[in-house]
Amino acid sequence: MTTYPPAPQHPVSTIDGVLQYASIGTLELETGGILPDVVLGYETWGQLNADASNAVLIPHALTGSTHVAQGNTDEPGWWDVLVGPGRTLDTNRFFVVSINMVGGCYGSTGPASADPDGLPWGSRFPFVTIRDSVRAEARLADQLGIARWHAVLGGSLGGARALEWAVTEPSRVARCAVIAATAASTGEQIAFAQAQVSAIRLDPDFNGGDYYNGRAPLAGLGLARRIAHITYRSEAELQYRFGRTPQPGEDPLAGALPAQRGRYQVESYLDHQAQKLAGRFDANSYVILTEALMSHDVTRGRGSLTDALSGTDSEFLIAAVDTDRLYFPEQSFELAAALPGEHQVHLINAPIGHDGFLTDVLQLKDVLEQGFFA
Structure with a gap:
């Protein structure tokens, strides 16, 4: 049986990179399912400033955890090159948050968690969409006192979640970086x-x-x-x-x-x-x-892609890996073309393929520092 410590009170832990837990209540899901007593696992780095204007959300990829950066722990983070004191996303200036998606196994309510009767959810765990995850994460943002993110950025599934944040909660995302991700999962994906x-x-x-x-x-x-x-x-x-x-x-x-x-x-x-x-x-x-990623489609119930993106209120950064054979760069160009205004697609040159969003993300250092985190 999975048990959880009590939900934290604001302000949150000052120990960077340590898993914390928050209860967000009952979550009604897009497809009609219901999850009672949802808990979200999350980690933070840095300190939230007085007007909560320096908060940055980094959603993880499919099998990623919330451990974006090492912080005050012995465990390396998966984006250590990008996040930390004095780095591109300087945690001396910004308050960074990463949240385990609902359905995951790194702290949030998932299939291995206990249901109200104390048994693992298992096969009875309901279908969850990326849109559901955004609604859940918005409740945690409320608890943390964050009305609007300075930026939301992620790669792969994290990029899909970042984009869904900007479309579902346009007033709460000032900047959005979609890296190695698309507006919707394609037939091949x-x-x-x-x-x-x-x-x-x-x-x-x-x-x-x-x-x-x-x-x-x-x-x-x-x-x-x-x-x-x-x-x-x-x-x-x-x-x-x-x-x-x-x-x-x-x-x-x-x-x-x-x-x-x-x-x-x-x-x-x-x-x-x-x-x-x-x-x-x-x-x-x-x-x-x-299956949440399979369902990813920001146009669902919102008309065309141009229609779906027309209500966004974010500054966007779109990036792709030039050798990606899972999320082709052309799909990033299609996304950029549908956004309001003019948007360049920044190519990460990496022979490795899709995982270049992890291994070579510092190729975005200049554009991030000059724009998002100036």
């Missing part, structure tokens, strides 16, 4: 996601999502991660790093049966990525967040 979700659901240990008293569906989760990771990296990067090289001590042509052959290095690499994720992430949360 949904197809890649569906294969990952199916890999988890077809694992015999999944048990329809009710596996918390037994074995977790680690094989299915690992396969989902393998599929995803291929889309996160470019063909050129995989070829350069691995090509057809065998794993040391193994021969891919050895053995009379397929199961007896040795592995290529790229296979070992994918196995390693699968094992890492299976050791830290919940399979049900992977399904919930993946």
Whole structure:
């Protein structure tokens, strides 16, 4: 059973990078589901100023946590190069917040959390959309005393959430950076996601999502991660790093049966990525967040893309990774063209592929420092 400490009182913890919890009450969801007594896990860095005008929200990516920056902990953050004292997003000046999305497994109410009867939600956890997550996060912003974000920025799923914030809550977002993300998930992106979700659901240990008293569906989760990771990296990067090289001590042509052959290095690499994720992430949360991303469409119920974006009140920064084969740069150009006014698309030049939004984000340093965080 998952238990939570009491909700914090404002002002929040002064310990940068430490997970905190807030109760936001019952959440009515876009598709008709209801979650009672929702808790959001979040981390903060820096201090909120007197008029709450220096708050910055950084939504995490699909399997990311709220640990954006190391802060006063021993654990490195996933955007340490960008966030911290004296860095582009200077936490001596700005109050940075990252919130675990509803349905996740890093502090917020999710499928592994206890329902009102004290049992894991499991298969009964309702469908959650990115729009639902914004509404939940807005309640936490209220508790923190933040009426309007100085900026909301994120990459991949985090970028989709940032964009949804700017469209759903236009008066609360002064600046919005959408990095390696699109206005809506495309057919191909949904197809890649569906294969990952199916890999988890077809694992015999999944048990329809009710596996918390037994074995977790680690094989299915690992396969989902393998599929995803291929889309996160470019063909050129995989070829350069691995090509057809065998794993040391193994021969891919050895053995009379397929199961007896040795592995290529790229296979070992994918196995390693699968094992890492299976050791830290919940399979049900992977399904919930993946299907939320599949549903991503800022135009839903809002007309055309131009119509949907016409009511935004933010200064926008749109960026793409030039080698991204999951979120193609052309889709970022389409988003920029539909925004009110003129918007340049900033390209991150990274041979790695989609994950360049993590590894090479400092290529946006100048534009961020001269605009968003001047």
